[in-house]
Amino acid sequence: MTIFLHGGKVEIISEDVPFQLKWFKIVLRRERHIKFDGTWSEPRTSVIFERNDSVAILIHDKKMDKIALVEQYRPAVVYEHFGLFEIPAGSTELGESIWNCVRREAKEEVGMKVGDIRMLYQFYVSPGADREKIYLFYAPVDSGDRVSDGGGLEEEGEDIQIFWVDRDEVLKMLADGRIIDAKSIIALQWFVNQH
Numbered sequence: 405m406t407i408f409l410h411g412g413k414v415e416i417i418s419e420d421v422p423f424q425l426k427w428f429k430i431v432l433r434r435e436r437h438i439k440f441d442g443t444w445s446e447p448r449t450s451v452i453f454e455r456n457d458s459v460a461i462l463i464h465d466k467k468m469d470k471i472a473l474v475e476q477y478r479p480a481v482v483y484e485h486f487g488l489f490e491i492p493a494g495s496t497e498l499g500e501s502i503w504n505c506v507r508r509e510a511k512e513e514v515g516m517k518v519g520d521i522r523m524l525y526q527f528y529v530s531p532g533a534d535r536e537k538i539y540l541f542y543a544p545v546d547s548g549d550r551v552s553d554g555g556g557l558e559e560e561g562e563d564i565q566i567f568w569v570d571r572d573e574v575l576k577m578l579a580d581g582r583i584i585d586a587k588s589i590i591a592l593q594w595f596v597n598q599h
Contacts, residue, residue: 413438417447427495428455454535459505460493462524462591463514467546470568471595472514473588476556477563489567489577490585491592493538502539510543513564515554518543524594529586538587542595571596 417434424430431452436445463472475487494509496502503521510518525540556562569577574592577583583592 415444428453430454451533452535453533456495456497457502457537457539458493458495459502459509460491460538460540460587460591461506461510461518461521462491462540462542462595463510463516463518464542464544464595465546465568466544468568468570470570471574471592472516473567473569473583474513475565475567485584488585489583489588491588493587495536506539506541506543511551511554512557512562513554514566515550515552516543516545517549517551518545519549520544525590527590540587540591540594542591571599 414435414437417436419434420432421429422432431454433450433452434447435450436447439445464470465472472492473489474492475489477487478485481488492509492513494505494513496505500508502523506521507518510516521541521543523539523541526537527540528534528537554564554566556564574583575596578589578592578596583589
């Protein structure tokens with residue numbers, strides 16, 4: 405199969421899926437592409453992590469002027485960090501729109517009903533190996549939007565701690581390296597620049 409994209413050309417020689425779970429799969433793709441000089445690259449095998457697209461939500465309590473940060477166990481970085489401070493986020497379910505995913509994740513993780521949501525950016529975190537696209541949203545709320553305690557879904561094994569952090573503390577956390585999650589850094593820098 406040959407694919408033409410943005411002036412480029414890729415030939416897929418073969419694809420294999422050696423591992424798959426409900427939420428993601430690993431794809432081994434043998435491919436070659438037209439290089440910038442117009443010649444074909446040598447065939448290579450790429451390892452691609454495929455999962456549904458995700459949303460990340462900068463939840464801002466406008467009255468308190470605080471941002472919702474969550475902390476939870478993150479197995480991929482356990483050798484360096486038990487958990488990370490992040491903005492709430494989650495993956496879309498099969499057939500779910502990103503807009504519904506924002507509302508669901510805000511309720512599950514932080515216990516907030518979000519209405520006035522605005523998409524800020526969409527981006528890939530690691531496009532060399534990961535197909536996941538993240539859609540970043542801003543959601544202003546106030547205490548009247550609370551519908552539950554949040555903390556995640558027990559049936560999904562989530563154990564999420566919620567922190568409402570003011571602007572000065574957010575700046576300190578960014579400066580001293582307590583926030584090292586890319587989607588959260590992007591969102592919080594946007595927030596600081598806009599507000």
